[in-house]
Amino acid sequence: MDDKIELITGVNPAEVPAVKPAERADNIGQFIGEAMSDDQKINALMSSSKPEITVLVGFVGYGKTSFVSSFYQTLLQKEDIAGYAFYDSETLVGLERRSFLRRLNDRNIEIAPETKRTVLGEPYLLTFHLSHPQYGDKLVVISDHSGEDYADYAAKKGKIADDILIKNADRIMFFVDSEKLCNEQRLSLTTQYQQLLRNMKENGLFVRKTKLQLVFNKIDKVNDENKFGKEKEKLITNFEDIINLKIGQTFEIRANSLKNNNKLISLFEDIILHTVEETSNQPQASSLDWVNEMINKKK
Amino acid sequence: MKCLIAGMPSTGKTTFIGALSYLLSNPVEGQALSFAEIPADFSYLNRLQQPWLSIKEVDRTQIGGATNIELSLKRNTDGNVISVSLPDIAGENFQAIVQKQSQLIKDWDSEPDSLMLFIKDLNSSVFADQFQNDDTIKDTKLPSFDMKDISNEVQNVLILKELHNLFPWKKLAICFTAWDVYQNDYSNPREYLKQNSRFMNNFIKRYFPDAKLFGISAQGDIYSTENVESLIEKTENGQRSFVVTEDGIKSYDLTLPLSSLI
Numbered sequence: 001m002d003d004k005i006e007l008i009t010g011v012n013p014a015e016v017p018a019v020k021p022a023e024r025a026d027n028i029g030q031f032i033g034e035a036m037s038d039d040q041k042i043n044a045l046m047s048s049s050k051p052e053i054t055v056l057v058g059f060v061g062y063g064k065t066s067f068v069s070s071f072y073q074t075l076l077q078k079e080d081i082a083g084y085a086f087y088d089s090e091t092l093v094g095l096e097r098r099s100f101l102r103r104l105n106d107r108n109i110e111i112a113p114e115t116k117r118t119v120l121g122e123p124y125l126l127t128f129h130l131s132h133p134q135y136g137d138k139l140v141v142i143s144d145h146s147g148e149d150y151a152d153y154a155a156k157k158g159k160i161a162d163d164i165l166i167k168n169a170d171r172i173m174f175f176v177d178s179e180k181l182c183n184e185q186r187l188s189l190t191t192q193y194q195q196l197l198r199n200m201k202e203n204g205l206f207v208r209k210t211k212l213q214l215v216f217n218k219i220d221k222v223n224d225e226n227k228f229g230k231e232k233e234k235l236i237t238n239f240e241d242i243i244n245l246k247i248g249q250t251f252e253i254r255a256n257s258l259k260n261n262n263k264l265i266s267l268f269e270d271i272i273l274h275t276v277e278e279t280s281n282q283p284q285a286s287s288l289d290w291v292n293e294m295i296n297k298k299k
Numbered sequence: 300m301k302c303l304i305a306g307m308p309s310t311g312k313t314t315f316i317g318a319l320s321y322l323l324s325n326p327v328e329g330q331a332l333s334f335a336e337i338p339a340d341f342s343y344l345n346r347l348q349q350p351w352l353s354i355k356e357v358d359r360t361q362i363g364g365a366t367n368i369e370l371s372l373k374r375n376t377d378g379n380v381i382s383v384s385l386p387d388i389a390g391e392n393f394q395a396i397v398q399k400q401s402q403l404i405k406d407w408d409s410e411p412d413s414l415m416l417f418i419k420d421l422n423s424s425v426f427a428d429q430f431q432n433d434d435t436i437k438d439t440k441l442p443s444f445d446m447k448d449i450s451n452e453v454q455n456v457l458i459l460k461e462l463h464n465l466f467p468w469k470k471l472a473i474c475f476t477a478w479d480v481y482q483n484d485y486s487n488p489r490e491y492l493k494q495n496s497r498f499m500n501n502f503i504k505r506y507f508p509d510a511k512l513f514g515i516s517a518q519g520d521i522y523s524t525e526n527v528e529s530l531i532e533k534t535e536n537g538q539r540s541f542v543v544t545e546d547g548i549k550s551y552d553l554t555l556p557l558s559s560l561i
Binding site: 033075076077078079081085086087088093096097100104132 | 337397444448449450452453456457460496497498501502504505506
């Protein structure tokens, strides 16, 4: 409860990830509408509708940026998703940057793969304002930290405690590179996740009723389905043993393509419709205003 | 009335002003606005009007300066005289807003009560799926993210947002230019917007529900050596520049977007 109040009132400002200048893209911050790097700024967005926070967790190259880029492209192109139309974002340039990175990946540019991604400490909060003709407005917030940030969270015990947004996430999606899960890199993958999950647990990040989901990305690159099935089950058990909670749902997707990709679209619909379960189809505005409720309780 | 004419580079703002200045002196039948008084100094307008009359491209507006054009116009329905102020500002200055660099516009000492946003095309962001996989670029360095990597629809939305923050104008007209190119594919400008940028259509419906949409062709056609004479003839007959309203009605009255803001 106090964490949420801190998020709202800014009692305990989040530390902006330390970034060496050389590791940052050369022109981040030169445009209006960049992604946000300060969790506190989300406060400013909360006045009109309750934000629904989805945090994408995963290491370098697991496909978080491709996923969020495909989500953005789908919202841009479709009249609506599950009846919700996309009409605004404070972070349009942040979203365009991610589309740019996805395009580079798909054009086989011969540069080191680890450079074609969201970089360490890059602004990561992305907003989507959606509107439904019957149910009104919805603010979806997606946290797309760089894989290096999560490597940092895994390697340094207390580091993740600074991430206020994870503490307040409605949904955490753990991305897994399915190709790596089936090849010689699987031990590296599972060990790094074990470190991260332990740090998350030790910092009390699994106490809320957050939806925990595993997203097996790059499913098209899996050659041996039996092996994948076994490794998938082992990983789920591993996760559940560490966090002492059940993983709610798992998804098998390819995040970098929208062609004939109904599974991906269904997942997008799920994010929009079911990140926060409503008790009725048409929630009252007052019950959504948890920002003010929390502030008032604090007073 | 102060009206800011905004738009990205090469969207036809200056061509529009050149054509408008001619039609205000030589109104077509039923035209909404005409000159109440010819400006004392017509030299700047002549510079814009002459190439239009000669079926030539107008020189690009110089970056870095804002030329205020003051017009005294008569509304032909009731004879009322209206002062209209139109600044001619280069598109690069508007585009620079997105890069937090357009001091010229931020410092512009005026309070427009309306905005005409000119848009030439709305290419949506390109799906990665549409790239060919064999399109390999032999490069070892990450290309820098630049303005050209931001889709037109998003640049225009960002310009609208920022201009409204700077100058909270009350009325908005969105003019899709080069309509001669689009007229066979789209029955009206709303249809064009919906089909080319659902997001921008949602954005405008949400924040500017009373915005007027127009398709505009100030040139009348794509210039070529073959159609010079026919365009001159059309100019003489008042049937060259045209406007298409949201209802799909075509009119040769180029003052319609401006009069919709009064």
